[in-house]
Amino acid sequence: MRDKQILLALRSAKQHQGGKWEFPGGKVEPSESVQQALLRELHEEIGINVTASCALMQLEYHYPEKTVQLDVWLVSEFTGEPQGREGQPLRWVSVAELGDITFPDANQPIVQRIVQQFGV
Numbered sequence: 001m002r003d004k005q006i007l008l009a010l011r012s013a014k015q016h017q018g019g020k021w022e023f024p025g026g027k028v029e030p031s032e033s034v035q036q037a038l039l040r041e042l043h044e045e046i047g048i049n050v051t052a053s054c055a056l057m058q059l060e061y062h063y064p065e066k067t068v069q070l071d072v073w074l075v076s077e078f079t080g081e082p083q084g085r086e087g088q089p090l091r092w093v094s095v096a097e098l099g100d101i102t103f104p105d106a107n108q109p110i111v112q113r114i115v116q117q118f119g120v
């Protein structure tokens with residue numbers, strides 16, 4: 001989050017839940033903590049260095065083809081200017097705009113929480 005706006009990235013067509021907007025991130029590797037994965041994924045995918053973050057929520061969602069456990073963190077400070085380092089389009093949206101965006105089905109409670117916590 002920066003200046004009350006939230007950064008989203010477009011998942012590529014060939015990824016799971018492709019063509020939908022995501023909160024940037026990725027899978028935790030066996031050797032690392034969730035915090036380490038957060039820092040690594042955001043550096044790899046959008047080229048930023050996270051300097052302040054806090055846990056927002058955890059959830060589990062059963063897609064027909066797989067189950068995901070999402071550990072969602074709010075990044076409030078970072079250095080570097082975000083860029084789609086894997087060619088993915090990025091966009092900044094206000095909390096009010098979140099309702100108009102197509103997210104993976106698992107994300108509904110995350111959007112609700114952000115609106116609760118940061119919406120007007």
Ligand SMILES: Nc1nc2c([nH]c(=O)n2[C@@H]2O[C@H](COP(=O)(O)OP(=O)(O)OP(=O)(O)O)[C@@H](O)[C@H]2O)c(=O)[nH]1
Binds near residue numbers: 015017021041
């Ligand atoms: N990053 C991210 N993943 C999400 C969100 N919502 C959601 O259901 N997911 C699911 O969680 C999983 C995250 O994996 P990922 O594709 O980001 O993992 P990754 O960066 O390591 O990339 P990979 O595709 O190379 O394995 C995917 O199955 C994705 O569909 C979201 O908002 N952000």
Ligand SMILES: [Mg+2]
Binds near residue numbers: 024
């Ligand atoms: Mg990813």
